[in-house]
Amino acid sequence: MRPGVSPDIFPPRGHEAKRLSIVDAAAGVFCREGFAGANIDLIAAEAGVSRQTVYNHHGDKEKLFIAVVRDLTERCNTGIFATIATFPDQPGDLEADLIGFAVRLNQNCICNRDxxxxxxxxxxxxxxxxxxxxxWREQGPGRTWPAIAARFARLAYGGHLVIDDPDVAARQFLGLVNAELQTTFMLGGTPREDEVVQSATNGVRTFLRAFGKRPSAASAKKQTALANA
Amino acid sequence: MRPGVSPDIFPPRGHEAKRLSIVDAAAGVFCREGFAGANIDLIAAEAGVSRQTVYNHHGDKEKLFIAVVRDLTERCNTGIFATIATFPDQPGDLEADLIGFAVRLNQNCICNRDxxxxxxxxxxxxxxxxxxxxxWREQGPGRTWPAIAARFARLAYGGHLVIDDPDVAARQFLGLVNAELQTTFMLGGTPREDEVVQSATNGVRTFLRAFGKRPSAASAKKQTALANA
DNA sequence: GACGATTTGGACAAGGCTGTCTAAATTTGT
DNA sequence: ACAAATTTAGACAGCCTTGTCCAAATCGTC
Known part of the structure; x- marks a missing residue:
């Protein structure tokens, strides 16, 4: 009550902790059962909280759902940007570096719980x-895709790749390294690590066959011709 | 009752027509609202049928849902195989032919209602x-993917492509030509025709850069064509 | 036109869920 | 240890949904 004491975050800590556990439990239940099928009692039980507490924190089911999506979007975005920061700028072994990046992206941002x-x-x-x-679209793909595209543009500018449109290349990179995981994703499953590595390896190899500097040292003029195109 | 008179398909025609319209309406409602949120009254109304008729035909909600999925799977599969039959075996302009195939696959099998x-x-x-x-997995991807892979293997055998593993190439082909449509698909939208064509064009160009015959000083006309691409 | 099968609309019970309210129990900060 | 805030359990009304039953209307065929 006294002025100047914890002006904003008044409810100390157990409060916020409960809010978190509610949102986490709600995320799981909304995913399993869908919005209509999600049961507030079940969410409360999985959060280890009474039903009334759920209503105290979030008002009603729809507001809770919105809070869940906002939370997930934010957490996923920070994860994706953290991973993009590990994109290979000065590649030693470009193939291995890109495979590593693709695997990190999948394991840390796409296949994890969030x-x-x-x-x-x-x-x-x-x-x-x-x-x-x-x-979500603005904050997610709208910001992450250009960020990845910029990294590819930089590789192209450094002479490590031959890319016409970096945006297209970025989208195709993602399509390629995930090509073998589509069915698993569709059914909501989580691919095993070796499947992720396999898909990334095949995808990066194809990507480099299309966008890599031609290793055919036979004719240098062909390289320059392709680089100009 | 007399023997030999319409032994199997006894319920004549209006019956089957109603069954169809119920399944169609149910597909739409299940998609919009999810299984839990789907309302039998609404399905009956959209089918132009009384609720009791829905129960007469399909027993209960779960059986109706299963019938919907079976119907959709079957219809989609026949569409996919019909489209696979148009895969270019004797390509004139391979790039144009593959783009056309990709666009047909999208428009007839992936972006249509079913x-x-x-x-x-x-x-x-x-x-x-x-x-x-x-x-579904066995009847769908389990049969269509190998069929597409076989077509690519044939192109490779004919000397039109350089492919190591046809299964991988087929999956990557699909990943590439759909690379630009992912976000739209995620949100349940339908891409415009020009978006489909654009994604297919970019995807096929990259695919051919990776798997196309190398323009290894063989024919000058092909070289210029690829250089322009 | 007549007959049997199908469809219809409406009523109905049983059950589930949301969101509110209360009083008691518990946690938190000081 | 105290006081305020938070949490809890339970009851509750209101609403919606599923699936069944039944008598009347309709359809399709002979």
Missing amino acids: GKFLRKLIQTEGERYPELFAE | GKFLRKLIQTEGERYPELFAE
């Missing part, structure tokens, strides 16, 4: 909350 | 009906 949940919620309820998922 | 619905139901309810979607 990534799986966010993807499923977008697919399942995306049409029901257009403005919420438009926000 | 394809969109089936994809969404798999993503949304796949985990709830493991054996049902295992069946």
Whole structure:
């Protein structure tokens, strides 16, 4: 009550901890059961909290759902940007470096709990909350894709790759390294690590066959011709 | 009752027509609302049928859902195989032919009503009906992917492509030509035709850069064509 | 036109869920 | 240890949904 004492974050710590555990439990239940099928009692039970506490924190089911998506988007985004920071700028072995990057991206951002949940919620309820998922689109793909594209552009500028349109190359890179995981993703499964590595390896090899500097030292003029194109 | 009179298909025609319209309406509602949120009254209304008729035909909600998935799987599969039959075996302009194939595959099998619905139901309810979607997996990707791979193997055997593993190449082909449509698919949208063509064009160009015959000083006309690409 | 099968609309019970309210128990900061 | 805030358990009303039942209307065929 006294002025000047913890002006904003008044409810100390157990409060926020409970909020977190509620959002976490809700994410799991919304994913498993869908918005309509999600049961507040079940969410409360999985969060280790009474139902009333859920309502105290989040008001109603819809507000809780929105909080879940916001939280997941934010956490996934920070993960993705942290991983993009590990993109190989000064490649030693470009193939190995790109495979490593692709594997990190998958394991840290796409196949982990938050990534799986966010993807499923977008697919399942995306049409029901257009403005919420438009926000995700701006904050997610709208910012991460150009960031990855910029990294590829830099590799091309450094002479390590031959790229016409970096945006297209970035999207195709993601399509290639995930090409073998599509069915698993569709059914909501989590690919094993060796499957991720396999898909990334095949994808990067093809990517480099298309965009890598031609190793055919036979004719140097062909290289320059392709580089100009 | 007399022997030899319409032994199997006894219920004449309006019956089957109603069954169809119920399954169609149910597909739409299940997709929009999810299994839990789907309302039998709404399905009946959209089918132009009374609720009791829905129960007469399909017993209960779960059986109706299973019938929907079976129907969609079957229809999508026939569409996919029909499209695979148009794969270019004797390519004139390989790039144009592959782009055309990719666009047909998208428009006839992936972006059409059945394809969109089936994809969404798999993503949304796949985990709830493991054996049902295992069946889909065998009948769908399990049969169509090898069929496409065989077509690529044939092109490689004919000297039109340089492919190490046709299965990998087929999956990467699909990943590439759909690379630019991922976000739209995620949110349940339908890409415009020009977006499909654009993604297919970019994807096929990259695919051919990776798997196309190297313009190894063989024919000058091919070289210039690729240089322009 | 007549007959049997199908469809219809409406009523109905049983059950589940959301969101609110209360009073008691518990935690938190000082 | 105290006081305020938070959490809890339980009850509750209101609403919606599924699946069943039944009598009347309709359809399709002979």
